[in-house]
Amino acid sequence: MKLRLVVTLLAVFGLIAAACGDSSESSGGSGGGSGGGLDIDAILGADLADCADAPSGDPIKVGMAMDFSDVVGFVDIPGSNLVPYVAELANCSGGINGRPIEVRVAEVGDDAALATAELLDWGAHFLIGPPFADFALPILQTTEGKVPLFVAASTEPTLADAAINSYLVTFDDHQMSGAAAQWALDEGITRAIVFTEGEGIPYTGVNPDAFIAAFEAGGGEVVSIQTYVWAADTDFSAQVNEIAGISENNEVVFSAALGFQVTALRGQLEGQGLDALTYIGTDALDATGIQVEANNEGIAHTPHTSISAGDRIDSLLAGYEAAKGEALESRGFMALYVDSMFVGIQGMLDCDCNDSEKIGEAVKVISGFQGLSGEITYDGTNGIPPKAVPINRIVDGEDVLVATIG
Amino acid sequence: MTELLQNLIDGLGRGSIYALLALGVAVVFGVMHLLNFAHGEMITVAGYVAFWTIGTNDWSWWLVVPLIVLSAIATSLVIERIAFSRVRGASDFTLLLTSFGVHFVVSAIFLLYVSASVKTFPRPTWVANTYSVRSLNIEVFDTVVIGVTLVTLIATTLLLQRTMFGLSLRAAAADFDTARLMGVKSDSVIRGAFALSGLLAGIAGVFWLMRAGSTTPTAGIDPMLKGVLAALIGGLGSLRGAVIGGFALGLAEVLLRSRLPDSVASLTEGVVFLLIALLFIFRPQGLITVAHAERV
Incomplete structure (x- = not known):
């Protein structure tokens, strides 16, 4: 009994802790x-x-x-x-x-x-x-x-x-994700689906916040904000079900997620017939090699240097x-x-x-x-x-x- | 209603993988009283096997699936041989710390000698395919995962109920010392438990990696957490409880993420842990109570 209590407490504490340009010429x-x-x-x-x-x-x-x-x-x-x-x-x-x-x-x-x-x-x-x-x-x-x-x-x-x-x-994050929003608007996209870890969370939340602010300021509409766990989630079933109910298959999907997460999300959305969405992410996509991912065609990102x-x-x-x-x-x-x-x-x-x-x-x-x-x-x-x-x-x-x- | 059914199917799919992981944790705990925090390292190793074969050499998934399972079994046995066999008979706390140590060593090896970067490999093309049943869109992946898990659970049950190895394993889990007095070979049963644990982790790993399409030196942490957590929910040492715990965890994750209001949806993980903490307050032994003879 003691053992199980010690082990349980250790595990719970451990688990709660774990939850937690251009080149110049x-x-x-x-x-x-x-x-x-x-x-x-x-x-x-x-x-x-x-x-x-x-x-x-x-x-x-x-x-x-x-x-x-x-x-x-x-x-x-x-x-x-x-x-x-x-x-x-x-x-x-x-x-x-x-x-x-x-x-x-x-x-x-x-x-x-x-x-x-x-x-x-x-x-x-x-x-x-x-x-x-x-x-x-x-x-x-x-x-x-x-x-x-x-x-x-x-x-x-x-x-x-x-x-x-x-x-x-x-x-910084504001310039980066503001630019992503501007690019989407320039592409004629007026509806956005945003994935975030939570408002104000460094990087994973601040970038979506900045994207939303810039996108809405530019006349766009954010039709869905979804949450996920950065660098971990690759099963987006719950989010995809919800998106499938509201998407017009013409939105831009923005997140600060890693490359393998974006391609997993895209696969699941396409599995639901949403195959005309536009995906843009941050420098995280460059860091995690979106360039070599399968199913990456058309995905946009904001690298530090092209x-x-x-x-x-x-x-x-x-x-x-x-x-x-x-x-x-x-x-x-x-x-x-x-x-x-x-x-x-x-x-x-x-x-x-x-x-x-x-x-x-x-x-x-x-x-x-x-x-x-x-x-x-x-x-x-x-x-x-x-x-x-x-x-x-x-x-x-x-x-x-x-x-x-x- | 449709969305709820959809969530239940998604939750069962996710929970199936957790159930396999938890079962592996429970099998080893049963014979050694070891809560194996290195359980995820089998998936870390399997991830790099997938990267080196599929990612860099374009091997087919069909060829790699048995390799992944075999690599998980081999990793489990090697870890047992190198680490746990040295501390066999030590206190439970020593075993626990040893498992943490194994986790850190395996991560460090990949960090030092491979890369700190995410390594990716293509997912099978059918992973995101769906089919419709009335108004439900069901992922082929979920169907396959649930099906394979059920077959694996039935096979594991038969192994434990109908074979001498299973009898030895269950006897050792109930009372290791008495089992030894009755002629059960401790080396064989412990290695067998680790092999079975590796097999279950390997099967879970196949599906985990098909979904993830990537690996890192610490890729094993998440599956380890899910497996350990599910085993704890079900009741440590209970094989049935581990499976129930896996499904419960998968369903809770999907339903909470879907049902929580948008303003607090980012707290999904936190709410899951809160529920688990509440469970432990009212039932510290988990959902299923297991009677063990304590080793002294």
Whole structure:
């Protein structure tokens, strides 16, 4: 009896807990500041087999506090492989004004604060951090807002706060899902079915909230709001039954769900005869490989970068694969990690300093920085760069750019 | 009325998978008093088998189904051999912690040596097909799942009632020490229990993966939770209770998601857990009471 009670309590506690743009054609550099710009093209064009003299100045120290778990390891692991490679290229091309770049990666594990402290003790001039507040907030508490933090792959608006040196490198949830709504309206669609985890829930609820607000503001009508469990549900029978009763088979279906969830949902809706719906999702579809899913034709999404064969990002990733012998996953996110490093270095160049607080002051006023992922401006913002949102769609089996919003 | 019937069918389909998972949990609990939190790892491994065969090499599902089942059985036996056989006879709490450890190790292996990313593979084309009966649109998938589950449950019942292995298993579940004194070989019965548990998880895994079309290093958590939860609802150690618990859980999930008002529909999972907590308050032993001889 005791055993069963203990086991039951353990299980219940455990279970309750568980329930719970375009590539720029110019060569980079900042529009403002006193220290000159970065020649991104020269860095990316470096030939590791034929390097310039090794730079000998004081190193630029880039700290990466990264999560290698299944939570965000899908972006942080390849990101933390690519940034040191780009630093290698930069050093090969002579460094940044004669200064080498050093990159140290610290795994956040269960203690992001400890990983941050390690990087600060090492002397990191600025940090690149993982998405999601669970990781980013302990980092910010440790830096006390004095060291610039670039939350590379995040779109969470609450993580950006220029006053405490916390920056997104890409558009936020509102821009992303607002753009998705605008694209649907531009396609002539006036009715929407939205899947959410609940109003106000970071990412899985905030994106649907933003979509609904923009869609309705643009004259559209949200005819159904359905709930689901993000990253888990693949049986949408209950929701599909309800949708089948109200759909006119001409709606746009929006969610921040993962690729395999959207294709499962689509299959079930098509099984009910709803075969003329339009599907659009967020960057989660790019992260989870909607491009390689079966039954993906026509599905649209909002990647951070729309990569085409032979462009700068594609060439960089191909160069990495050739040099390191392995291809990187989550390709659409990789430019954000590289830009996190570049924009931090640009802050150092602009202030011509090594002091993290002064670097932060310089980053705050960066304007028109032509990064690998597009133009980045922090001046006049709260740390969220107003970037254009690419809309990609699977057309004839290819993931192609069909629009750019903003 | 039509929607309610539709929900009941959907709930039975979902509950069938939970019932198979719960039965596997209950079989092992019966002989070892082990609430196996590593039960989902059989589906994690099976998921990567599906990814490597269907996802990357375009194998047919028909070829892969037996591989998935075999991989689940093999994983169950390997886990028993490497982990649980070392702590046999230890306290129940030690066994519980060991099962948590196995779960974390298996996840970490796939995380380190495969990828943290979601790996996808095509679902069978018929999974989303439906057919109509009067005003009902019934998924072929649900029909197949319910049918296969019923056949599996009947076969399992026959195995337990009509074979020497079944007799040994039931004897061990009732009183392991006395069963040993009566000549039941503990190694054989425990391995047999893990093999049967793996077989049931493998069958459930086939349907789980057909629906999911994807896997991750932690893909086993959700099926493990459902299986353990259903076994708890039914009454730990009761095979009949596990099946009832599985169906009850599946029906509760579908009906709550469908019937709760839109404003609180996102609380579906929370309401399910609340109901289960209430059940445990009034019937801590679950729906079915099982008499066990306690090992001392």
